[in-house]
Amino acid sequence: MATAELPTLTASDFASDQDVRWCPGCGDYAILAQVKKVLAEQAIPREKIVFISGIGCSSRFPYYVDTYGMHGIHGRAPAIASGLAIAAPDLQVWVVTGDGDGLGIGGNHLMHCIRRNIDMNILLFNNRIYGLTKGQYSPTTPLGKVTKSTPMGAIDNPLHPVSVAIGCEATFVARTIDANIKHMGMVLARAAAHKGTSFVEIYQNCIVFNDGAFGYATDRDQKFDTVLELEHGKPLVFGKNRDKGIRLNGLDPEVVELGKGVSEDDLLFHDERAREPCLAYLLSRLRYEDGFPEAIGVFRAVEAPRYDEELNRQIELAQEKRGPGDFNKLFSSGDTWTVP
Amino acid sequence: MATAELPTLTASDFASDQDVRWCPGCGDYAILAQVKKVLAEQAIPREKIVFISGIGCSSRFPYYVDTYGMHGIHGRAPAIASGLAIAAPDLQVWVVTGDGDGLGIGGNHLMHCIRRNIDMNILLFNNRIYGLTKGQYSPTTPLGKVTKSTPMGAIDNPLHPVSVAIGCEATFVARTIDANIKHMGMVLARAAAHKGTSFVEIYQNCIVFNDGAFGYATDRDQKFDTVLELEHGKPLVFGKNRDKGIRLNGLDPEVVELGKGVSEDDLLFHDERAREPCLAYLLSRLRYEDGFPEAIGVFRAVEAPRYDEELNRQIELAQEKRGPGDFNKLFSSGDTWTVP
Amino acid sequence: MSNAAETSVKPSRAIQELRSATVRLVGDSGDGMQLTGTQLTNTSALAGNDVATFPDYPSEIRAPRGTRAGVSGFQVQFAATDIFTPGDRLNALIAMNPAALVTNIHDLEPGGVLIVNEDAFAPKDLKLANLDTNPLDDGSLAKYRVIKVPMTMLTRKAVEGLGLGHKFADRCKNFFAMGLVYWLYGRELDTTLRFNSEKFGDKPEVAQANERALRAGWNFGETTEVFGISYRVPPAKFHGGLYRNIMGNQAMAWGLMAAAKLSGKELFFGAYPITPASDILHELSRYKNFGIRTFQAEDEIAAMCAVIGASFAGAMAVTATSGPGLALKTESMGLGLMLELPMVVINVQRGGPSTGLPTKTEQADLLQVLFGRNGEAPLPVLACRSPADCFDAVIEAWRIAVRFMTPVVLLSDGYLGNGAEPWRVPRFEDLAPIPIHHPGPPREGEAFLPYERDDVLARPWALPGTPGLQHRIGGLEKQHITGNVCYEPDNHEFMVRLRAQKVENIAHEIPLQEVDGPQSGDLLVLSWGGTYGACHTAVKRCQEAGLSVAHAHLRYLNPFPANLAEVLDGFRRVLIPELNAGQLRMLIRDRYLVDAQGLNKIKGRPFVIEEIMQAIQEGVA
Amino acid sequence: MSNAAETSVKPSRAIQELRSATVRLVGDSGDGMQLTGTQLTNTSALAGNDVATFPDYPSEIRAPRGTRAGVSGFQVQFAATDIFTPGDRLNALIAMNPAALVTNIHDLEPGGVLIVNEDAFAPKDLKLANLDTNPLDDGSLAKYRVIKVPMTMLTRKAVEGLGLGHKFADRCKNFFAMGLVYWLYGRELDTTLRFNSEKFGDKPEVAQANERALRAGWNFGETTEVFGISYRVPPAKFHGGLYRNIMGNQAMAWGLMAAAKLSGKELFFGAYPITPASDILHELSRYKNFGIRTFQAEDEIAAMCAVIGASFAGAMAVTATSGPGLALKTESMGLGLMLELPMVVINVQRGGPSTGLPTKTEQADLLQVLFGRNGEAPLPVLACRSPADCFDAVIEAWRIAVRFMTPVVLLSDGYLGNGAEPWRVPRFEDLAPIPIHHPGPPREGEAFLPYERDDVLARPWALPGTPGLQHRIGGLEKQHITGNVCYEPDNHEFMVRLRAQKVENIAHEIPLQEVDGPQSGDLLVLSWGGTYGACHTAVKRCQEAGLSVAHAHLRYLNPFPANLAEVLDGFRRVLIPELNAGQLRMLIRDRYLVDAQGLNKIKGRPFVIEEIMQAIQEGVA
């Protein structure tokens, strides 16, 4: 097979033969394009890549990439992917899920997958709505939002995917936006490179049932004031003219204007490798509705033991210590007797 | 009925007729005693209190208190309690769960119950082991721990219940220790008083399958150096002679000796009412194995909208706006025709 | 409608009167076929016809424009007689593009009217539909009365001057098509015009465009010569009363609301969205002024467990889902059973297994709801038979739940849930109340026994908040009477048999099984659920054709009516048509040892009457 | 054992030879009865007896000392002939306290030996056991040979000088009791002494105390006059070979490991702990050097889904659970079925419904595993018949899974899982390999078709990592051959029937159903699963008594063996004994329309032979 010699592949080599069936204008198209691009840029042949998803518009994703793939059941993709990654450590495993699939029905699997730090890349398409089932509110839908199932407005406090991931010991957490193609590409590449569970929240526009949910972050005039790009080791600066920043007042972040006695050195500096995830958590709390820019980029990226790796290490260790298994020895271990 | 006139009840009035069936020496006994004490001290009659649990040793709890109670199924207590609390807002609802019941199989319900902030008190008995099923490791079992299912040591990074709760928008989060009876009583009373979901992690000793898991925090000589009692508005001081404290260095906590140029004012002060839970999260990261004392007490206690309350508000609102439902109007609304 | 005469427009050409007409409108998901079909349905109903509908749409929200996968359809039959199905063969098919045409043409009767938007048959459109030749001129449509209409062009013309771009103008095509169909069947425009101005009141230009398109369509039929003839379907004879159209999921929701009121309870509805059950949640969430509490849970397990909690609290607790969701509820349903608390579990079935065919209908969850729980776990199971029947069925389900203190499963399906039919509106005062007894505070010194039994073996429903009735229940085996945890061998067997007996006792309280037709003969058609209409009609026709056949339709799947054995005995053969591989058939064979034969269709679509008639003819032979 | 003669101690008093002995040791959960019983079992097996055991413990970890709820028991039958059950009536009962005595005495045969620790019958002990009078002197034990032994006192004496406090000394009581029983049946001490020194090697004082207690017990029997007689059970005749004792869950684990090796696969075992299945996880997790990967998931759904992922990756993927856990897996099992990937789902059944009786046995999940999925979702189902048989059964389950590319359900139960019997150790080389074919890279230009079928309708198992075989699968209905998502009506029916046919095809590859006894006659006893031993023995005895009865035991519950119809035809009546309300019976009645009768026991305990013999006698009458 050609792919065996790792030829340089192009994004289009990763297109499957299935026609893509999202609504015209759906944010999922942009994500699909970037993922294919990132896949092409890494030196991994198609057959060594697997996409696992749950159920939802976003979860149709695997059908559209020419790798191995499984369209699973609702909410269970991280569990399916865990078994896959443990059983076949040489594969690159991607999980595609939605805000309902990943945080609604699937929240527990997501949490445990992340804390086990099994090597895979989880992309959560957050459109703050249940798309496939035609517009009920999701665990990330803001309070007061009118949807099919909340005609008087949503009354569940929404979850913040990045906060949740950090709350369960994530080693890699990032956020990006469907409309911000270059940034998305960078984040996806970082996620793919990370060993362990990479969790990426992607703001995704559902043009049919929740159009403009992230308008504030994609609007060309507004976005510089509403979005802050994290860079490791750099101060938290934002604004069209990069004239605003985030400063820490005790543990409370505040927006400050640069100049007027405030210099970049006074600002909070980003450290994605911080031992404890307190900074990452704090950054996950910056919300547009509270007058803060929302952080995108890599919140946290640290090395930590991985379940899959540790399991294989225990197996090697056991084989060194006790030798490879011998069934006849096992069967006749302990008390036995012979009948002539 | 006697209880109708709210006579002052004693702890023993809350004992049911069932004999308690935990192992002799189990930490659950101390918790049961404190809960009964707290119940007796509040002016709520027995019939207005309900205990819901899942499955596990801890989840046998409801059988032992003379209130209404349900011993549910594994991991689902928060979901059962949610329906109960929404349908009957006048009841005081308690959930008793374990580290496996609440964070293993039941993690997702716990997460959503907490974020909805439905009015109930969740007690998670954390013995870092599966007790009832005789000693498998749990989601809170430390790395390397040898258990029935991890003969070569556990390899899943453990979850930290308090971090998890904060990661999903908890409005009340606390921690206490089975052996610290007075403190437990205080925390339980605070939890009961809080409106919304109160989440309490209780370090509990499983004498049979994980004895001494919290020895460091209960050992009479050690405990002053390994446990830090949080008090609102007070600096973080600990140590037998209260001569040590926690200071913030950037976002990194560090242990300092008081005196020698360090005064209490240099220390981190606790604020359980902080708008954003960053401090609470930071405190949840203090771990004994990292050389920090572990915080007990109330990490966070803020008022926030409650699903149950909001739902009832919407109902009132709807009735004001549209009047109480009239079925004949409803049936004949829209296009109708009459057949003579 | 009484004032029909005045408003209806005098047609200019030959008119043929029909007993019934079956029309299907098909186009892209985006073309508004569902709306068009619903309007035609309501208008026909208001004109006094009996109507039955069958919407059929893809599971993608919006599959790519113009592709076969994206085709969305809506079929309606309106008739001058009682009808029970949306019809078999189509008398008229309206196709908005090539993909819609080729995927539906096979259902059009020979000589049937085919109306197509010829503007949508450009080469690129044909390619999207994977067509090499243009069906409009490759002769493949010879046997139909093809009427090509440049709808896109005409619609754009019609809305000219309103300053809408082509994109928006083209959105009105469906109103043009509607107008044409209205003309063809002599329907009035006013209902739809009223709907249009209400729905688009806030977008006057849209409302105006739609109206113009509608009238343009009507006028096109009226003025052009392309139609040699038009049709009329006179009103049907109904029992006197007030009527409305109602969809199955809507009737289900209203039935739940009514049942709550009739039993003096507050309705707690906990559910997780899933096709085709979600509309019950949507509908209920609109009626907060009725005191309805809807809870969209994080998953089906949580929904079921919340329902258990709400039932314990004393609410009327209900959940609704579809196959995959029900699979997730099985463990918690077992708890509900053990607790012996009343609740209703609605399963709006869809095509399986696994995710299967989410938007298609099927009856393949019967065995799941009967046996899909660990241990010996019998529950009562009922099924709805038509859209409007969902209203009565769910009230009956709740009546049984509270009388016998047990979860009750009610089976509907996608065909019923999304289908519509006329409903004779009841007066609420005429609905039978549902009595419920809750024990009050015990007399001094008197102990409360939560698992004591009444005449039908139901246990007391003691509500938290009642002084002196504090008690604990759970999923471990219970001691008879006391309800305490009990591992005693004899008690376990006793309780297993008692729980089974309690469900069996329901057979004494439900009506005996009725037979439609002679009580004995060659063949009994035994059916359940959404196949009622097709079976009923097929049997009627065969009876008229003189065949010795009768029909028994089961509302109660567990327990069966007490007289079912005798009913079966009356017939030489038993035919069981099901939209599954033979699930009721298995139960009947096991229970009554009769060699019942199955007519099984597993295509995600309802039976057509002909299929059943044919099986009857073979069956009586 | 060959050197039995030398080591065994010459008894001083009358000796009676028995064909078999059934002994039950009962005490507090903390009293070490399980250990004591296991030792007696191994020692007897080593002495050449056939043995069968039945441990019975409470579901609380340690219910309060001395209460009835806290009683833990271990029953063993050892015999000079083949036996298949742990015995019905007890020949000897050893009771460590009053609660243990009163809850077990009813199983002791009249005239049977009752050994009690009389030190444990103080008033407070009686109170704990809710006894008003002391059974030791209220005459209630008149019909037994009661032997009162001051075990506590004697044990303390025995360990005196070792500096153990009373608390620790009393922990050795069970060894004293063991010694006494060993003397009573002329058992050697050496196996237990070896075990003792190995197990407590690191706690020499404990090891020494146990040894002293053991010898003290033995000597008590030898020296005191309380026993007029002692017994001997000569060795049984076994096929030649190497033997060991094995417990069902252990045999299951070893069978899984062997199956992996035999099929050239790595074993991935994903599970969530649940009684009585957890021991399979524990056992497997000990053999990492065999390359076994165990994964304790966050719940049963995750375990099942991880298994699906591991199967997709090409591993031998297996999960094990019990009833409530299986209820949670049903949705994901449906996905596994739709994906047509090989995996094994083990259900070690326990008492239901809901949480039910976690530590008791039952067979009530048969219908759940057959029908507990949404849609038409047939899966193969097999069942183990004895502890050692778990080894063979699970290898067979995997063989079917890979040959037919389907999940396979294997049913065990608590009685089998915790029970033990001698196992003739196979040589690994003698086990039949399990061939598996994975497609390799396709030839240039050749397309891979994931849902193409082979001769038995299995699809190819293409492994991620294979160049050119990239493909996507999922839970939506698939197009025949291509495996693409397909909503086409005819394709759906075709695929539903194809999946069913594939499972039916298994019937051609499994052995025909064997009948134990005549091929025709008055009565056929048809059984499945863990009731094998009791049914087999009962039928044998009735045959010896001249009754016209035969026995057929089903390993395959779906599909049934191809000849089952003929087998049933051979008999006038069919009796189906089950530890449920009649689940297999339902399947047989439906499929073969035979009026099979059930013998149903739902007490959380296995059948005793007498129960079945009685039913046979009535059945042939």
Ligand SMILES: Cc1ncc(C[n+]2csc(CCOP(=O)(O)OP(=O)(O)O)c2C)c(N)n1
């Ligand atoms: C067990 C189960 N429950 C419910 C559903 C119905 N369902 C399918 S997708 C979905 C939610 C999808 O929302 P999200 O995950 O946000 O994906 P999106 O469509 O928004 O991309 C639901 C409720 C299902 N398929 N299976």
Ligand SMILES: Cc1ncc(C[n+]2csc(CCOP(=O)(O)OP(=O)(O)O)c2C)c(N)n1
């Ligand atoms: C569905 C289901 N799966 C598994 C079990 C078995 N089970 C009962 S309790 C338990 C874990 C209990 O651990 P934890 O919640 O920590 O409670 P503890 O006994 O330690 O107090 C498990 C796995 C069950 N009862 N139901």
Ligand code: SF4
């Ligand atoms: S419904 Fe929303 S999320 Fe789904 S495909 Fe359409 S636009 Fe995208």
Ligand code: SF4
């Ligand atoms: S096993 Fe552990 S947690 Fe359970 S009762 Fe015993 S000591 Fe307590």
Ligand SMILES: [Mg+2]
């Ligand atoms: Mg979404």
Ligand SMILES: [Mg+2]
């Ligand atoms: Mg625990």
